[in-house]
Structure formats: structure tokens, C-alpha cells
Amino acid sequence: MNSYHLRLVGRSTVLPHTSCPRPVIPPKTACSGCGVSACSLPIGLDSPDVSHLDALVVQRFKVKKGAALFRTGDPLRSLYTVRTGSFKTGIVSVDGREQVTGFQLSGDMLGLDAISDDAHACTAVALEDSEVCPIHFAHLESLARNLPSLQHNLTRLLSREIVQDHTLLMLMGNMSSDERLAAFLLNLSQRFSSRGYSARHFVLKMRREEIGSYLGLRLETICRGIAHLRDQGLAQIVGRNVTILDLEGLKRLVAGCRRPI
CATH class of the missing domain: 1.10.10.10 (Winged helix-like DNA-binding domain superfamily/Winged helix DNA-binding domain)
Incomplete structure (x- = not known):
């Protein structure tokens, strides 16, 4: 269901209750050594290729409970892997009502909704104090052209989004x-x-x-x-x-x- 910009340095950052938060820099943790086993991007990559992926993560940062990681209409800059915590994604109707479209846990990726139009179609809000690893999308796209395994993993993530949408439609209809x-x-x-x-x-x-x-x-x-x-x-x-x-x-x-x- 049943719901995604270059190297980790320094200490940790905390985001206020606003969108486009300014990051707090945490200690570097390579993708290959991260405890988020559900993260799909490094799967199947050789050690040298994983090091290239590591270089795309400038710094992970914290998002306070209730703060927006991004909002509907924000331009696509990065995809975000949830390292700790959880998020909800949703859209707001013309009459101001929120429609929740998904819940994301550690290892899930936020921001995939923005790839088609280069702008986010939903808002992502932290359900608790959370931490994300941003990956600059333009750099990721460039790297994926040279790494078939990484391209495959990206395609798999997009396919998973489609399957989740179909699952939600089944829930609603049947x-x-x-x-x-x-x-x-x-x-x-x-x-x-x-x-x-x-x-x-x-x-x-x-x-x-x-x-x-x-x-x-x-x-x-x-x-x-x-x-x-x-x-x-x-x-x-x-x-x-x-x-x-x-x-x-x-x-x-x-x-x-x-x-x-």
C-alpha cells in the first residue's frame, strides 16, 4: 500500500516547521554501511559503484515532527531516503481538505512523484522527528546512465510506486x-x-x-x-x-x- 544533494560531513541539522528546511549536518555514514536495510538504491552495486553513490549524498538532515520536507509545487531537486522516522504524503483539495496518499517508513524513498513534471505533486510531512538522506536527482540521473544496476533499481522503485497506487485503488473500490x-x-x-x-x-x-x-x-x-x-x-x-x-x-x-x- 500499502506511498522519495552530495557528501556527509560534520554534525547533524534540525529542520524547523517549514518547507525547504535548512539541513543540520550529521556524521558521515556511507550507503554501504547504513543500517537502513530497506533502502534499494545500493542493492546489486559493486563497492566502487556504491562509493559513487555515497558521493551524491551531501549531508543527511533532520526534519522535526510536523515539518514539511517539500510541498506541492516545489521544484524537483532531490530524492530523499528516510533514514529514521516516518512521513505522510498528501494533497489538499480545493476546499482545503487533506487527502493522505501514503505513509513512508525508514528505507522508503520520497520525491519520486516529482520526476514526471520536475515539481512535487504532493506534500511530505514528518510524522515524528525524522532524518533523511537527500540525493541530488540530476546527479543521480547522470550516474545511473553509466551504472545499469543503479538504473534498474531506480526503475524498480518507480514500478513499486505504480503497484502501490493500484493497491490503493483496489482498497477503495472492492x-x-x-x-x-x-x-x-x-x-x-x-x-x-x-x-x-x-x-x-x-x-x-x-x-x-x-x-x-x-x-x-x-x-x-x-x-x-x-x-x-x-x-x-x-x-x-x-x-x-x-x-x-x-x-x-x-x-x-x-x-x-x-x-x-
Whole structure:
């Protein structure tokens, strides 16, 4: 689902609650040695090629909770890998309502939405104090022309964006409210698991209203869905703490099977 400018030097920077934040410089960490195992760009690259990719990251920087990394209409300068923390992306309708379009965790890339028109189509806001690694897009594009493995990884990232869009359309069109919520929790479970965290116990960084916006559901429907999942013994959500009680049962619910098979 189920949602992306050259060398790391010095110490860390903190971004205020504004867009186009000024970075704080942290200690250098090469892409090859980064603990963000979900980051896809270095996969399959030889050590010399990874060093070229390292050189594209000028400095990672921090984004305070509630601050915008970029806003709709901002020009494309960089793609951003989330090193720590989490973000939401969204657009604002003409009547001022926010439509959440995705949630990004560590290892995910922000900014891919801007590649087609050289301007961001959405706004990315930190859900908690976070840190990103910016990669200057023009330099990345130039490097990718000479490194087929890097070009392949970029293409794979773009393909993943398309698949996520299709998944969201399926959620909106074919699933009941309980199925949407179950699919959302399953997606988070799988993403946390792929990063080495528990698949059954995790903390939601987003508010219920934001989950509802993403799933196309009202707040009261989200609250009822949480109660239904608890009553069925599938999942328990207390505050923002999630416990998956029956992982296989959640999968059956998403598949449209109301009873165990």
C-alpha cells in the first residue's frame, strides 16, 4: 500500500516547521554501511559503484515532527531516503481538505512523484522527528546512465510506486471498511517485519484521522473497525499500540473469507 544533494560531513541539522528546511549536518555514514536495510538504491552495486553513490549524498538532515520536507509545487531537486522516522504524503483539495496518499517508513524513498513534471505533486510531512538522506536527482540521473544496476533499481522503485497506487485503488473500490483496515495493518506488519521489527507488535505514528483519509473512511468508521477487529480476536489497538492477535485471520479477512479455511 500499502506511498522519495552530495557528501556527509560534520554534525547533524534540525529542520524547523517549514518547507525547504535548512539541513543540520550529521556524521558521515556511507550507503554501504547504513543500517537502513530497506533502502534499494545500493542493492546489486559493486563497492566502487556504491562509493559513487555515497558521493551524491551531501549531508543527511533532520526534519522535526510536523515539518514539511517539500510541498506541492516545489521544484524537483532531490530524492530523499528516510533514514529514521516516518512521513505522510498528501494533497489538499480545493476546499482545503487533506487527502493522505501514503505513509513512508525508514528505507522508503520520497520525491519520486516529482520526476514526471520536475515539481512535487504532493506534500511530505514528518510524522515524528525524522532524518533523511537527500540525493541530488540530476546527479543521480547522470550516474545511473553509466551504472545499469543503479538504473534498474531506480526503475524498480518507480514500478513499486505504480503497484502501490493500484493497491490503493483496489482498497477503495472492492473492500469493505473492515477489510481496508485489516489490509492496512497487514501492510504495516509486513513492512515492519522486512525491517527487522516485530510483525505483531508496533506503534502507529499516524493519527486515526490520517488513516481514515488514506483508506477513504470516516473517523467513526475507523473506530468501529478497530472494535470489530478486537471483537473477532484479530487485532487489538490501544492508543497507538497495535497487537496483531491472529495474523492468518487478518489475511483471511482481507481475502474475503469470514471463517477459517
